[in-house]
Amino acid sequence: MSDTYRELLVKREPQPSDKLLKAGLIVLTVLAAAAVVLITPWAAVVLLGLCLFNYFKFPSFRLEFEYLYVNGELDVDKIMSRSTRKRAGSYDMEKMELIARWDSHEMDYYRNGQKEKVTDFSSGRKDADIYAMVYGSEKGTEIILFEPDEAILQDIQRIAPRKVHIGK
Numbered sequence: 001m002s003d004t005y006r007e008l009l010v011k012r013e014p015q016p017s018d019k020l021l022k023a024g025l026i027v028l029t030v031l032a033a034a035a036v037v038l039i040t041p042w043a044a045v046v047l048l049g050l051c052l053f054n055y056f057k058f059p060s061f062r063l064e065f066e067y068l069y070v071n072g073e074l075d076v077d078k079i080m081s082r083s084t085r086k087r088a089g090s091y092d093m094e095k096m097e098l099i100a101r102w103d104s105h106e107m108d109y110y111r112n113g114q115k116e117k118v119t120d121f122s123s124g125r126k127d128a129d130i131y132a133m134v135y136g137s138e139k140g141t142e143i144i145l146f147e148p149d150e151a152i153l154q155d156i157q158r159i160a161p162r163k164v165h166i167g168k
Contacts (some may be wrong), residue, residue: 005070006152009079012063013124022061025054059084065121069152072159074133076121076146088121091144093159097134100165102145107132110143121146 029050035043059081068075078088100106122130122145133144157164
């Protein structure tokens with residue numbers, strides 16, 4: 001039996017909230033530096049704290065998601081600044097309830113007022129072909145937003161043909 005292996009990398013577009021947070025952190029750091037010079041040297045502690053926070057926070061603004069599909073299991077890794085990789089989620093297709101386009105009528109029930117946790121692993125672009133996977137786990141129902149290519153969708157559909165709705 002041959003293994004099914006698919007890999008896809010999706011770059012996350014900067015969100016407006018990310019840009020606002022980044023600008024706010026820069027302004028706070030500049031104000032703290034000015035406070036060190038003009039007001040008190042004790043503001044250096046705040047400046048040092050802000051610099052350390054910026055050092056660890058800024059790489060998370062440049063995100064990429066890697067989808068790795070192997071034999072009925074979808075792993076999603078979050079890659080920050082093209083250097084740090086972190087496992088964001090691992091999903092067994094046997095526990096998957098439904099995969100369809102996020103804007104399709106199959107997802108109306110989940111989009112309109114439900115309390116399921118939504119995890120977004122998509123690029124965030126307006127023109128993106130975003131699919132949603134309804135996934136049942138021990139924690140409850142979760143909705144995963146992602147952008148699979150046609151090959152990944154076909155492989156998942158081979159495992160669960162009635163649960164995967166491809167197309168518009």
